[in-house]
Amino acid sequence: MAQQNFRVGRLEQEIQRSVNEILLKRIRDPRVQGVTITGVEVTGDLQQATVYYSVLSELASVNQKAADGLEAAKGLIRKEVGSTLNTYKTPELTFKKDESVTYGNKIDDLIRQLHVDENK
Numbered sequence: 001m002a003q004q005n006f007r008v009g010r011l012e013q014e015i016q017r018s019v020n021e022i023l024l025k026r027i028r029d030p031r032v033q034g035v036t037i038t039g040v041e042v043t044g045d046l047q048q049a050t051v052y053y054s055v056l057s058e059l060a061s062v063n064q065k066a067a068d069g070l071e072a073a074k075g076l077i078r079k080e081v082g083s084t085l086n087t088y089k090t091p092e093l094t095f096k097k098d099e100s101v102t103y104g105n106k107i108d109d110l111i112r113q114l115h116v117d118e119n120k
Helices: 002-025 060-084 099-118
Strands: 035-042 048-055 092-097
Touching (some): 002 060, 035 060, 048 060, 060 092
Parallel strands (some): 048 092
Antiparallel strands (some): 035 048
């Protein structure tokens, strides 16, 4: 069982590194410029991979364009990831926006605001 968990973790890291590299070097779609892969979760059977991403912009239109761009490039990304992995079958990729980055920024802003208020 521990061997399986190690394999899943290693596969998650490999997919994250690979997708980041593909987005930087292979995908020319302007909608995915500025997209950063923040994490990957692979199911225990290695059939599904959820790829978490963040976008620097808070604008809903930019976020929607990024989601559309990733969806459009999903087939190419999966094919490219498959060529770099040493697995029998390439997991099906699902892209989800990583809300933790936005949440972390909001917490940082609140802390900064507290310090500003203290110094008044």
